[in-house]
Amino acid sequence: MSYLNQLEKMLDSGNRVIMMESFEVDRVCDLILELSRFSSKPYYLALPEKPMHRLGASHIGIPRTNTPEDLMEHIEASQHFGIYILRNYTEILEDNDMLEDLISIATGDTHKVVLMVSEYIKVPAVLKPYVARSKHQIKNAG
Secondary structure, X not given: OOHHHHHHHHHOOOOOEEEEEEOOHHHHHHHHHHHHHOOOOOEEXXXXXXXXXXXXXXXXXXXXXXXXXXXXXXXXXXXXXOEEEEEOOHHHHHOHHHHHHHHHHHHOOOOOEEEEEEOOOOOOOOOHHHEEEEEEOOOOOO
16 A cells, blocks of 8 residues: 555544654655545645645635644634644643634534644643544665
8 A cells, every 4th residue: 555545544533633753844745736636625734933824725825724722723623624734843732722723623513634744742631532643754765
């Protein structure tokens, strides 16, 4: 099974909050972009201090999504399905209000997926029951 297929299965597994650790965050995000090109599902990418955007439309930033607080508020309030990739947003896991937002997303009625991608992610105990974790490692050839 290819890594793209594994990634797609993980996103379709029913888990709403997924933490993916990787030393190759760029490569993981490139794979997610590739996966989004063959999907009708809406994929969004959030980078620190920049507005979130839909993959394939990076020139159109979503208003009021520049800060972690605004980003989490936007995702939680959304009434539509979406796959939200939060790249290097681990500070969210240090704020109790944003942890409550993640738990609300994980248990809410609107199905959406929050995928956090970073080199290292320390999941707080309160969030562990709601999170699927994955470690992505690619070995260098040679």
